[in-house]
Amino acid sequence: MGIVLRALRQLRELAVPALLPGLVTLLREGFDLSSLRAASWVLILPAGVLVFSVLYGILAWYRHTYWVAGAELRVEQGILNRKQRIIPIERIQAVDVSQGVLQRLLGLAKVEIQTAGGTAPEVVLTAVSVRAAEELRLALRRPGVLGPVEAGRAGQEPARRLSTQDLLLAGATSGRAGVALSLVGSVMSLFDEAIPWEKVPLLPDHLGGPWTVLGIAAFVIALAWLLSVLGMVLAHAGFTLRREG
Amino acid sequence: MSSSPVADGDGRLALDLAPRPEPPERVDPRALRAWQVSGAISAMTTLVVALAVAAVAWRLGLSWPLACLPPLLAIVAVPFWVWFIPRVRWRRWRYAVSDRDIELQQGVLIVTRTLIPMSRVQHVDTRQGPILRHYGLASVAIATAAGTKEIPALAVEVADALRDRIAALAGVAEDV
Secondary structure, eight states, X not given: OHHHHHHHHHHHHHHHHHHHHHHHHHHHHOSSHHHHHHHHHHHHHHHHHHHHHHHHHHHHHHHOEEEEETTEEEXXXXXSSEEEEEEEGXXXXXXXXXXXXXXXXXXXXXXXXXXXXXXXXXXXXXXXXHHHHHHHHHHTSOTTTSOOOOGGGGGSOXXXXXXXXXXXXXXXXXXXXXXXXXXXXXHHHHHHHHSOGGGOTTOOGGGGSHHHHHHHHHHHHHHHHHHHHHHHHHHHTTOEEOOOO | OOOXXXXXXXXXXXXXXXXOOOOOEEOOTHHHHHHHHHHHHHHHHHHHHHHHHHHHHHHTTOOHHHHTHXXXXXXXXXXXXXXXXXXXXXXXXXXXXXXXXXXXXXXXXSOEEEEEEGGGEEEEXXXXXXXXXXXXXXXXXXXXXXXXXXXXXXXXXXXXXXXXXXXXXXXXOOOO
C-alpha cells in the first residue's frame, strides 16, 4: 500500500508538468487525428516518467524500514543516498498519527515523529497500518513520564468538545476572510476576462455607477466571509480535547 | 573533557580553562579520493556551464576575449577543486567523541572547532551517497536542536559503530 501511496503522491507532483506539453500541443493544433499523433510523441516522456516513478516507489518502499531496538528508534531509507537514523526514545518530542481521505479508505495511517528543533518531522512514515501505527506510538511512549494508560480510559468522556455554535462563531471571527477574499477576487477576475461584456445585450448604461461598484464589493466580501466560515468548519469540526492519566 | 566545572573554595563554580588539545581522530584516508572525485565532477559541470555561457555570449556579439573569461576562470579553479582544497580539508578535519561531548574541527580558510554536549544530541544519522559507497565510506550526521553537524567520510564500520555509540550516549545523557 505504501508503494501505491508513494507513487500516487509522486504522480500528483509530476502530473501537471508532465502532461502540460502534450495538452498544449493538442490545444494549439486542434483536436484531429494528426495532431493527436503529434501529441502522442510529447506524451511518451510523461509515460516514461510514470513508469519510472512507479518503479522508484517500489524500490523506495522496499528500502524504507523502521524498528524499535531497546531505547532507540531506528529508520533506514534511501536508494542512491542511503540514510540510517537513530533516535533515542528519550529525545522524541511528539508522535503524530493522522489519516487522510485516501489513507482512511485503505485502513492506513501516517506517522510523523518529531524531535526538538527544525520544522519538518524527523521521521515520516506515509503509510503504515492503523495497528502498526498504534503499536509504534505505544512503543515510543517515554517510560516514567506518563503512567501506563488503562484500556478503559480511551472511552472516557471528553473533557471538552467544540460545539457547533462555537465552531460557527470561531469561523465568523477567524479573520481568514482576507485569504478567502483574494481567492474570490482572483476567480472573479478570471470570469471577467472570460465573459465578453460588449456582447452582452441589455446592459444598462448606468452600470458603472457607484452603487453598482458598492454592491459588487459587498457581494464579494460576503462571499469571502461565508467561504472562510466554511473553511473553519471543515478544518475543525469534531475537535475534542481529552485528559488521560 | 578537559575543562570541567569544579567548585572552588567559596562554593562558586569556576571553569578549569586548561587548553583543549586538538581532537585526535582523523577522517578516513580514502576520503581524500572521494572528495577529489566529487570535486572533479563539480569542476566538470562548472566548466561545461562556463563554456555554454561563453558560446552564448560570443553568439550575442561579445568580443572573444571577454567571452573566454568564464571558461578560463573555471580552468584556473580546477586544480583548487580537485587537488588543493580536498588536501587541506582532509588535513584539517579532526574529531573526538567522549562520553560527555563530541568535538569537531574543520575548515579550509576559517578553522571551526565545535563542541556538542551529549545531552543536546537529538538523533544521529549515517549517510552514504554513490561516491562514498564506492569507496566504502559513510558520514555521520549529528542533529541538535540548532542544526545538524556532519563528520564526513569515515569507513562504513567506523561510522556505524560511532553512530550507535553516540545514540546510546545521547539516550542516557541528562541535562546538566
